[in-house]
Amino acid sequence: MNSLSVSEPNPLPNSLLRKLFHAFTGEYFWFYILLLPSILILVGLVIIPMLFTLRMSLANTSVTVIGGHGSLSMPWSGINNYIHLFQSPDFWQSFRETLFFWLASILIEVTVGVAIAVLMNQQFLGQRVFRIIVFIPWAIPTVVNSMMWGMIMDGNNYGALNDLLLRMHVIKNAIVWLNPSALFPHFSWLSHVLSSLGMNTAILSIIVGDEWHTLPIVVVLVLAGLQTIPVEYYEAARVEGATGWRKFRSITLPLLGPILSVVLILRTMQLLRAFTMIYTLEQFGLPVLSIQAYQQAFSFGSFGLGAATSFIIGLVALFISYIYIKRLYKEEL
Amino acid sequence: MSSMAQGAGGKQRFRVRWTRLGMYLLLLLVAVWTLAPLYFLIITSLKQYVGTITFPLPWLPHPFTWKNYGMMFSGYQSGSTSYRFLHALRNSLITSTATTVLNLIFGSAAAYVLARSRIRGKNAISMAFLASNLLPTVALVVPFYVFTVTYFSSLGLYDTDTLLVILYTSFSLGLVIWIMRDYFNTIPIDLEEAARVDGASRLVSLVRILLPLTTPGLMATGLLTFLLSWDNFILPLILAPNASAYNLPFFIYSLSGQYLHMNNEIAAGGILAAIPPVLIIVFFGKYIISGLTAGSVKG
Incomplete structure (x- = not known):
């Protein structure tokens, strides 16, 4: 050896x-x-x-x-940029608009999105074709979606939405849907809610257009989650005499929990990115945080302020991803 | 006794029928909400300009024309709409394809290591990639711009496809790694070891055994990367705003900035830009969903 x-x-x-x-x-x-x-x-x-x-x-x-x-x-200026931001009312208005945009979108997604997914999880004629059709808006490029909603919500009476409502005599004069400094003249309760929150017509219109584009991915992911729930659970509940609502509350919702939280966090991240639609339709009229960062750096040439706003967005994003990752990889951390 | 049971059954059947009717009505509502805007876009693209600015608005393509599509393919004369469209189409195809290929190569290689090896800090690295994927583009455009025009200005990257490919790659790499790692994790290691006992090297087993098994994952991540790059607007807006490198979304946006804002032309350009992603969703939507849920639900 x-x-x-x-x-x-x-x-x-x-x-x-x-x-x-x-x-x-x-x-x-x-x-x-x-x-x-x-x-x-x-x-x-x-x-x-x-x-x-x-x-x-x-x-x-x-x-x-x-x-x-x-x-x-880059002459050093300490935390002056941050102080400037936190003292400016514009920053807080942006912050509120971003927050409103986020809350309203999330609310629509977890209610309407889940409802559509539950509806589509039933047996019905033409199910396969329907699933493809519902998914299509997600494939439309964001800019195309913006341009399309820009035409639909055009403030002239030949804008598609105004045309429809005028013909149906719901409204008497065209509404400037995308006007960031106005409130809906015809729907007083809605205007009241919006104005008390410091919001305007435009942000709600943009949320509607944005949801047309993004609700499909929520529906599709929730639907995929619904299909992983074993049918036996519902069978057992039926034998026990549970009603539809009861089944939804006690079986569907708890078992959807994980995928719903994933959808929520993913959508939150995307909403922080919500730049394209607002920029193309409103330019700087509706300054959410991402628009403000862009404007500070590239329109006003104040790269320090733009960087500070960007860094705040980045920190919020990292914080949210931290929560997300912690939840997703519990067993590995 | 039996007649009572029958009566209850009849009542139940009656109720079920009404429930089904309600269900179909709701489905109809969803279909209208989904399709009405698309219908509007399509008829607008087939109208002459006058048909887009009259009240009441024609709900059929009237006065009808194919011209809006024709003008996008009318040749390569410099400066024409057609030139700009074809150029943007070419740029979009090149940047999206290159990004997809690079992402699949780098991303699946890294995902393989992160799934299979026992190197130190493996989990921390995976988390970092995942976090990078969740970071908004807008948080990084300011430094990208500054780097491109100052420290790296001698490379001449501003306004080039190359720059867009590099940046797109960095934005979707995390997604590819994240999804592919899960796919590699689902494949039993025994399979690979069996191949290696037979004398295959690790690289051969990666190419011959693992890649075919992860084809659905590669499809999903590749298509997602392609869609994300195809959709990008903010990076071209800031880093490639001049004619040489702009992509389709930017071209369509530039149509709306002309002195005459012609909805019919914008609609036609928009539909042409939407065709590739819509085809991808219609034919391969299944893969994309399974990729996204594989990455997000984790079993």
């Missing part, structure tokens, strides 16, 4: 070289190689930009671009 190993020629005489050789041939080496591109992308395009945003937000940052080459100046 011993003599055998001695007689074999040793390919690597010293131990450091041998370690190196094993590092290159062992599978751990290949693991790192496979992981490397993704790690580089994560560090270079997410972590460093995020840290750089923090750095810019702590300075009086300005960028001057001449002939395609820009110069950056």
Whole structure:
């Protein structure tokens, strides 16, 4: 045994070289190689930009671009940008609008979205085709959706919605649905609710258009969740004499819990992104946080303030993802 | 006794029939809500301009024309709407396809390692990818812009497809890793080990055994990445706003910024831009749903 190993020629005489050789041939080496591109992308395009945003937000940052080459100046200014934001009423109005947008959308999604999913989980004629049709709005590109709702909610009497309501004599004059400084003239109770919340017509109109586009993904995910609930549970409840509502409350809702929370958190993240629709339809008329960050940096050239707003959005997003990840990977953490 | 039971059964059948009628009415409502805006968009795209600004609004494509579609394919003369449309279409196809390919290669490689290996910090890395996927684009556009025009300005990336591909990749990579890792986790490790006993190397077993088994996952993540890139608006708006690199969403938005805002043209462009994603949903929607639920529900 011993003599055998001695007689074999040793390919690597010293131990450091041998370690190196094993590092290159062992599978751990290949693991790192496979992981490397993704790690580089994560560090270079997410972590460093995020840290750089923090750095810019702590300075009086300005960028001057001449002939395609820009110069950056970042004179340190401490937390002045944040103080400025927290003291400005515009920031808090943005904050309230973002919050309203989020709450109203989530409310629609967990009520209407779940209701449609439960409805579609019944047996009916043409079920397969119906499922595809309901999913289609989600595939429409966001900008196309914005343009479409822009036409539907056009403030002239030839806007599709005004046309419909005028013909049905529901309203007498065209409504400027997308006007961010108005309240619905014809629906006084709605106007009252909106104005007491400091909101306007436009934000509600945008929520409706946005829900047309995003409700399908909620419906489809909840439907997938419903289909994992064993039929036997409902059978047993039926034998016990449970009514439809009771079955929904005691079986469906609790078992939908996990997927509902996932949907909620995913949608919350997307709502923080809600930029495209508001920008294309309102420009800067309805400044939710993401619009404000854009405007501060790219219209006013105040990159420090823009970075501060962006960083606040990023922090909120990270906080929400933390809750999400904790919930999802309970067993691994 | 038996007649009473029959009576109750009849009553129940009666009630069931009404419930079903109510159900079909509600389904009809959902169908109208879903289809009415699409119908409006389609008829608008088939109208002459005058038909989009008259009251009462014609509810049929009247006066009818194919011109709005025709003008998108009328040739490559510089500066024309057709030129800009075809250029945007080309850019959208190139950037979305390149992003999808890069994401699938990098993402599934990383997902494989995160699912199979026992390297240190594996879970923390997975979480970081997941969190990066949830970070809003808007939180990172300011530094991207600043990097592109200052530190990296000599690379000339501003206004190029290349820049968009790099950034799109970073935004959907987390999603790919997250979904693929779950797919790899569902495949028993014995299967792979059996192949390795037969003398296959780890790489061969990855390509020959694992990839075919994870095809549904690859389909789902690939299609999702494609859809996300196809839809992107904010990155082109800030980082590629000039004619050389803009994509379809940006082209459609630019139509609305012209001095004459022509709804019929915007509608036609919008429908053309929506066709690829709608086809993907109609034919492969099933894969996308299973991918999303595999990633989010975790069993």
